[in-house]
Amino acid sequence: xxxxxxxxxxxxxxxxxxxxxxxxxxxxxxxxxxxxxxxxxxxxxxxxxxxxxxxxxxxxxxxxxxxxxxxxxxxxxxxxxxxxxxxxxxxxxxxxxxxxxxxxx
Amino acid sequence: xxxxxxxxxxxxxxxxxxxxxxxxxxxxxxxxxxxxxxxxxxxxxxxxxxxxxxxxxxxxxxxxxxxxxxxxxxxxxxxxxxxxxxxxxxxxxxxxxxxxxxxxxxxxxxxxxxxxxxxxxxxxxxxxxxxxxxxxxxxxxxxxxxxxxxxxxxxxxxxxxxxxxxxxxxx
Amino acid sequence: xxxxxxxxxxxxxxxxxxxxxxxxxxxxxxxxxxxxxxxxxxxxxxxxxxxxxxxxxxxxxxxxxxxxxxxxxxxxxxxxxxxxxxxxxxxxxxxxxxxxxxxxxxxxxxxxxxxxxxxxxxxxxxxxxxxxxxxxxxxxxxxxxxxxxxxxxxxxxxxxxxxxxxxxxxxxxxxxxxxxxxxxxxxxxxxxxxxxxxxxxxxxxxxxxxxxxxxxxxxxxxxxxxxxxxxxxxxxxxxxxxxxxxxxxxxxxxxxxxxxxxxxxxxxxxxxxxxxxxxxxxxxxxxxxxxxxxxxxxxxxxxxxxxxxxxxxxxxxxxxxxxxxxxxxxxxxxxxxxxxxxxxxxxxxxxxxxxxxxxxxxxxxxxxxxxxxxxxxxxxxxxxxxxxxxxxxxxxxxxxxxxxxxxxxxxxxxxxxxxxxxxxxxxxxxxxxxxxxxxxxxxxxxxxxxxxxxxxxxxxxxxxxxxxxxxxxxxxxxxxxxxxxxxxxxxxxxxxxxxxxxxxxxxxxxxxxxxxxxxxxxxxxxxxxxxxxxxxxxxxxxxxxxxxxxxxxxxxxxxxxxxxxxxxxxxxxxxxxxxxxxxxxxxxxxxxxxxxxxxxxxxxxxxxxxxxxxxxxxxxxxxx
Numbered sequence: 001x002x003x004x005x006x007x008x009x010x011x012x013x014x015x016x017x018x019x020x021x022x023x024x025x026x027x028x029x030x031x032x033x034x035x036x037x038x039x040x041x042x043x044x045x046x047x048x049x050x051x052x053x054x055x056x057x058x059x060x061x062x063x064x065x066x067x068x069x070x071x072x073x074x075x076x077x078x079x080x081x082x083x084x085x086x087x088x089x090x091x092x093x094x095x096x097x098x099x100x101x102x103x104x105x
Numbered sequence: 106x107x108x109x110x111x112x113x114x115x116x117x118x119x120x121x122x123x124x125x126x127x128x129x130x131x132x133x134x135x136x137x138x139x140x141x142x143x144x145x146x147x148x149x150x151x152x153x154x155x156x157x158x159x160x161x162x163x164x165x166x167x168x169x170x171x172x173x174x175x176x177x178x179x180x181x182x183x184x185x186x187x188x189x190x191x192x193x194x195x196x197x198x199x200x201x202x203x204x205x206x207x208x209x210x211x212x213x214x215x216x217x218x219x220x221x222x223x224x225x226x227x228x229x230x231x232x233x234x235x236x237x238x239x240x241x242x243x244x245x246x247x248x249x250x251x252x253x254x255x256x257x258x259x260x261x262x263x264x265x266x267x268x269x270x271x272x273x274x275x276x
Numbered sequence: 277x278x279x280x281x282x283x284x285x286x287x288x289x290x291x292x293x294x295x296x297x298x299x300x301x302x303x304x305x306x307x308x309x310x311x312x313x314x315x316x317x318x319x320x321x322x323x324x325x326x327x328x329x330x331x332x333x334x335x336x337x338x339x340x341x342x343x344x345x346x347x348x349x350x351x352x353x354x355x356x357x358x359x360x361x362x363x364x365x366x367x368x369x370x371x372x373x374x375x376x377x378x379x380x381x382x383x384x385x386x387x388x389x390x391x392x393x394x395x396x397x398x399x400x401x402x403x404x405x406x407x408x409x410x411x412x413x414x415x416x417x418x419x420x421x422x423x424x425x426x427x428x429x430x431x432x433x434x435x436x437x438x439x440x441x442x443x444x445x446x447x448x449x450x451x452x453x454x455x456x457x458x459x460x461x462x463x464x465x466x467x468x469x470x471x472x473x474x475x476x477x478x479x480x481x482x483x484x485x486x487x488x489x490x491x492x493x494x495x496x497x498x499x500x501x502x503x504x505x506x507x508x509x510x511x512x513x514x515x516x517x518x519x520x521x522x523x524x525x526x527x528x529x530x531x532x533x534x535x536x537x538x539x540x541x542x543x544x545x546x547x548x549x550x551x552x553x554x555x556x557x558x559x560x561x562x563x564x565x566x567x568x569x570x571x572x573x574x575x576x577x578x579x580x581x582x583x584x585x586x587x588x589x590x591x592x593x594x595x596x597x598x599x600x601x602x603x604x605x606x607x608x609x610x611x612x613x614x615x616x617x618x619x620x621x622x623x624x625x626x627x628x629x630x631x632x633x634x635x636x637x638x639x640x641x642x643x644x645x646x647x648x649x650x651x652x653x654x655x656x657x658x659x660x661x662x663x664x665x666x667x668x669x670x671x672x673x674x675x676x677x678x679x680x681x682x683x684x685x686x687x688x689x690x691x692x693x694x695x696x697x698x699x700x701x702x703x704x705x706x707x708x709x710x711x712x713x714x715x716x717x718x719x720x721x722x723x724x725x726x727x728x729x730x731x732x733x734x735x736x737x738x739x740x741x742x743x744x745x746x747x748x749x750x751x752x753x754x755x756x757x758x759x760x761x762x763x764x765x766x767x768x769x770x771x772x773x774x775x776x777x778x779x780x781x782x783x784x785x786x787x788x789x790x791x792x793x794x795x796x797x798x799x800x801x802x803x804x805x806x807x808x809x810x811x812x813x814x815x816x817x818x819x820x821x822x823x824x825x826x827x828x829x830x831x832x833x834x835x836x837x838x839x840x841x842x843x844x845x846x847x848x849x850x851x852x853x854x855x856x857x858x859x860x861x862x863x864x865x866x867x868x869x870x871x872x873x874x875x876x877x878x879x880x881x882x883x884x885x886x887x888x889x890x891x892x893x894x895x896x897x898x899x900x
Contacts, residue, residue, distance in 0.1 A: 005107040005108050005226070005227070006108065006227060006228075007108060007111055007225065008224065008226075009226055010217050010218060010224070011111075011115075012226065014214065014217060015115045017217060019119065019122055019141075021213075024202075024205075024206060024883070024887055025126065025202050025203065025206045026126035027883050028201075028880055028884055030126070031193045031880075032131070034131050034173065034176070034182075035126070035131070035134060036880075037173070038125060041138065041165070041170075042122055042126070042141065045141075045142065045161075048157075048161075049145055049148065052154050052157050053226065055231070056153050056226050056229070059227075061236040061238075061240070063157075064236050065240050067157045067160070072255060073254065075164065075168070075255065075258070076254050076255050076257070077258070079172075079261070079262040080258050080265070082172060082173070083261065086176065086180070086266065095182075097880065098880075205884065205888065205891070208891060209887065215898060216894065216897075216898065
């Protein structure tokens with residue numbers, strides 16, 4: 001049973017790379033913490049895509065399993081991070097991440 | 106046909122990803138993100154990973170992004186925040202990240218091209234049953250650890266959220 | 277056999293419980309944990325000892341846990357029980373338990389009750405590791421552990437500065453010996469490439485020739501360590517000051533167990549010492565010199581605990597002497613009997629001191645035998661054993677040592693024997709003096725009003741039972757010793773035999789002579805004591821003896837004061853030595869400031885540097 005496509009592995013990797021870099025770019029340019037988290041999700045998806053692609057290359061389930069672990073990680077991260085966002089919005093009355101710089105050395 | 110579908114989906118994913126990252130309105134950005142995720146799900150399906158595709162839609166697009174939307178709505182980010190975003194997103198700030206990303210793209214791309222040339226994905230479907238078997242045998246420890254991680258996140262989120270509620274009750 | 281690990285584990289568990297609860301437990305619970313853990317260990321020792329004696333094996337070995345493996349050095353946590361360690365373990369847990377039990381009453385009115393038992397349990401654990409460890413590093417661990425506990429317990433009443441000073445003195449002086457010991461361990465490892473004791477002994481038997489230089493050096497260094505721990509000349513000065521600790525501590529640590537660790541060490545390394553006649557001679561001489569000096573000093577002390585401390589020094593001197601002349605079994609036998617009767621003496625003196633408002637000066641006591649019958653009887657039995665009156669345990673062991681010394685075929689055996697006999701005579705003298713001043717004559721000061729309710733009252737069960745058991749052991753321990761110590765070493769052990777040659781009769785008679793002379797000197801009115809004291813010459817002598825033969829003063833002028841001079845006066849005003857450490861501090865804080873500049877608190881800056889780092893790594897991978 002195949003979907004009968006024939007894509008070079010590099011192409012999928014390039015797609016994952018581009019998505020990852022878009023996410024990284026987003027993290028770097030945005031000051032709003034919600035957008036940063038959103039970009040982070042994008043980066044994680046790109047990683048998952050690379051894993052699934054590598055798994056598909058050998059027709060093994062391991063790639064998908066790694067994707068599921070990333071999924072669990074993302075879910076945990078989002079739960080805590082959004083809790084922090086809510087706290088940040090309350091304490092500083094802003095979502096500007098540059099304002100929350102009290103943890104500097 | 107399927108091959109074209111892949112490239113179309115890839116184009117959609119990249120476009121919407123760029124849009125999601127650069128939008129000023131959080132709700133719009135999240136909707137674009139959903140589209141990105143859906144197109145990635147299509148790619149997963151094409152690659153022969155239907156289970157991953159389903160999870161992508163159900164959990165990522167369905168649960169996680171909706172959680173984002175909830176928070177955006179709860180914080181009530183209206184017009185003023187859009188105006189503030191355009192203030193924050195000055196072009197001058199883009200230069201250094203763009204350069205860094207570009208250099209990373211070149212180096213990463215160079216690495217990716219080192220992969221053996223003949224490697225093709227034939228789209229052999231790995232059904233959920235097989236995924237489940239391996240997941241609960243070889244990766245059982247990983248599953249347990251993921252469970253612990255989720256529990257910790259649950260406790261952490263509950264803790265953070267509860268303090269917020271209590272403070273609000275006092276005021 | 278598989279329960280061997282539980283013997284040290286029990287006191288360790290007691291220590292951990294008391295340590296972690298930080299004195300929040302009520303006193304009865306503390307007592308039952310503190311004394312109970314050692315008691316259980318003693319019972320277990322009895323059981324394992326019975327199994328051991330009735331089996332044919334020569335040793336019990338527990339399973340081992342690896343401590344560290346570095347190159348050739350393979351150190352494991354493994355316990356080793358043979359006859360020698362069995363004697364030691366028996367003394368430590370058995371006498372230790374009785375002293376713990378006594379201490380539950382003795383310490384009941386003191387502050388830091390829980391802390392006391394916490395340290396005591398830790399001490400028992402460390403001491404057990406010392407004697408049960410199958411390698412020298414484990415022995416060293418226990419060795420330092422008991423040193424630490426000794427320090428903590430001498431300074432137990434830490435609010436009194438002099439006691440803290442005594443504790444530091446004990447710690448520093450024994451450290452000198454420990455340095456010798458660790459150098460000996462390095463040398464041993466260099467020679468044997470293993471720190472396992474049995475491997476070492478095998479190596480000595482098979483590969484070392486008699487009188488080899490390196491072996492002699494090792495033995496002398498080991499002797500240095502033993503001298504420090506066992507308070508022998510020239511490192512003996514800490515023991516009298518160590519009497520600052522509570523009396524049960526003096527009984528357990530500074531009489532029965534820790535100070536005999538040196539004897540154990542030499543006995544344990546027997547095969548090395550047998551190959552080095554020089555080292556053996558040194559052991560014997562050290563023992564004899566200590567024996568004499570300590571006996572003379574004990575004669576003029578006024579503090580009852582100091583008399584006992586010097587007596588302990590001299591008795592350990594006997595043990596060293598015994599080891600030095602090849603009377604291995606007799607030395608260990610004396611160690612065991614000494615543990616019994618000296619613990620008894622200390623505990624009895626403790627009761628007297630408590631009854632006298634913490635008065636330790638014997639000249640202020642007197643006439644106590646009617647008022648304090650239980651301590652009196654305990655003291656009497658202990659003294660009889662110390663003096664070595666026939667049929668007490670001390671008699672058997674001391675007799676065995678003296679006989680062995682006479683039969684020893686070295687050039688000095690007659691001289692050695694004579695000195696040892698003189699010391700035995702002195703032992704009787706100072707013992708009689710102590711008894712006479714404390715219990716007989718006229719009362720010199722008021723006694724504490726003894727309330728029946730107070731837990732330390734001499735007629736309470738927790739005082740009487742340890743006294744009774746120790747008294748029985750002090751008398752009957754002699755017969756017990758034949759069974760145990762008879763097959764310790766292959767020097768034909770100790771024999772119970774009747775012998776009537778002149779030498780034996782002399783050793784038999786000396787204690788009596790001492791007692792009689794002592795009676796006329798110190799107890800009867802027949803002789804005017806004033807002619808002894810008034811004389812200017814004797815005043816000087818007694819002052820000299822009383823100061824412990826001037827060792828403290830000599831060390832003060834030779835070492836302590838020059839060191840103080842260097843440390844406190846102009847020479848080191850600007851702390852030259854500290855400059856190096858200040859440089860380290862400066863560099864650390866400089867790097868800290870540089871690094872913390874990167875920690876701006878800006879998350880995007882962090883993300884940027886992370887990606888930059890990723891880039892660097894990738895570039896490295898691509899181009900290298």
